[in-house]
Amino acid sequence: MDIHLSPPSKTILAIVTASLLTACSGSSISGQQTPQQAAGPLAIGLVVPLSGVYAPLGEDMTNGFKLYLDQHGGRLGGKEIALKSSDEGEGPQTGVPAATKLVTQDKAVAVAGIVNSATALGARNAFIESKVPLVIANAGANDVTAGASPYIWRTSFTNNDVAASLGAEVAEQAGDGSVYLIAPDYAAGKEMIGGFKKTFEAAGGKVAGESFTPFGTTKDFQPFLSTIKGSGAKAVFCFYSGAEAVGFVTQYAQFGLADDLPLYATGFLTEGSVLKAQGGAATGAQTSLHYSDQIDTPRNKEFVAAYQAAYNEPPTVFAVQAYDAAAVLDKAIAKAAAPTGEAIAKVIGEIGPIDSPRGQWSFDADHDPTQPYYLRKVEDRAGTLVNVVVKKLGQD
């Protein structure tokens, strides 16, 4: 039987054959050579959300990581790097396979990224077992770094610390008035409120009441805002991010709370693209975070200028966390005895302080950053809303 192929199916056949061939040759190379003997570039994984509701964070993190690479000639620790990306998606169902794929399939010797805490918790054991360091560049759940495994490190924050840094300050500003606490009803919301409450009450603050709103489905905050009004609170502390941050802040103004009750939050409320969407409603909100693009240091100014030039927008805290993850890997690879996951992990604890745009920071005993937290206030500067740095928290 004569098989006649039309031109399009010939093309398809050629493409399929070619991709099969490359796939085979790829696997034969990795089969013959162990990573440390490979003459080619060192594989580093980056797992961030490229789709779903967290995609804007993933874009910032990719930008931050790539900026560091570009500034260092595509090298970390003097070694040429092949950056392998995979899409974390919205939750652990997509995130955990995406993270482990970088190790098993792409043979990455270290992986950075991960936005979602559930994903980080789900993926950590796979990294510990395969002895590949995971440098978490966002996920904030307190337990992610539990046990201080040599393979699990975090360049971002813990939910507890970022909220706790604001407690004493709010207690002082509120004076005799009580403060209402509100956050989404999931792990991060509870940890943020818990962290804040501890330092706030220790500094003599009074809590007027607490609400946890259904996570991801709350579009209308009016019932909760009404409750806050009725509670007699003199100020509000909240944690929201993404679409919920936009909804909460605009409705907080629309229902007239912004006029009477100062709004405090962890910095995610007003960070990045959400601030633009909130518009004037966000003005005056005071937040705590380990970064603002307004930090007035030469190191940060130079970073902001480079980022602005490369991506035509100001950097966010997410970009800095990924930028610093690249810096951590840079130092560790340079120090490691061999370019393997095990050797790199062994020296991450010895790299010393990181000179970051956010200020100098270093890993603590739990493998989380010991870092400055800033009190920021949303102000209108020449028509653009920015997070002005008021002061460093805990250092009056």
Added chain:
Amino acid sequence: MQVLITVLNGLALGAILFLIAVGLSLVFGIMDVLNLAHGAVYLIGAYTAVALFADDVTAGGFVLAVLAAAVAGALAGAALAGMSLPVRGHLDQALLTLGVALIVTEVMNAVFGTEVHAIPPPPGLDVSVGVFGQAYPVYRLVLVAVGAALALGLHLALERTRIGATLRAAVADRQMVEALGIPTRRLVVGVFAAGAALAAVGGVLAGPLLGAQPGLDDTVLLLALVVVVIGGLGSVRGALLGAVLVGQVQALGVALVPGAASFLLFAAMGAILLLRPAGLLPARGMAQA
């Protein structure tokens, strides 16, 4: 007083939900097609507003966005009708419309990016007034009025016009209407287009409350489905009752029992399914179907 404010707010949410759900309900009633692209059509409306309000929103610009969304929605609806008419079977129709929805939302992500866009209310309506002694956004009051006017208009159109009578007959028994010599094809496409136009207009009008962002289509579709299940298929009155109820559950229910906020809506839907599986006010002739 706070309870009254919350009831009022539930009405504003209900007005939006009615706008979105009525098209879904009628299309299912007359065509027996479950249009899972309804949320995507809503998002088309919302992003129409985002595209037109690039700089600043004016009253004229807002009206223009509503009209543009109506046209875009009607075209999308007509196209969906053309695609789903030849397809038989609920599963095939669901897969078809779901596929269309995925493609449409992915294209919108590519064009508008994945970040959250805010849609401001038109100038003049972006202020708050004192209602029962509390600040309340004027725009939400306008929504209540729009929803009421639309419900009245649709009711009159269905009950008092010839097209309305044909439509009601087609919902009850489409084959019989065709046997009487009335072509239903154009009617069906028209209902699909009108329902989609309403959803797209809903996207603009709900913009100042919900904004525009990826994933919003699913939220909206789910709420509309709950409204249709509670209200009953194929009837304007059912969609109205369902929308008002869901609005109140979302507002009043959450205010009264905040601890159960996450599942109140689905508890309400479950109760209706147990007690009246056809919904509270299904179209005549649909109850047994």
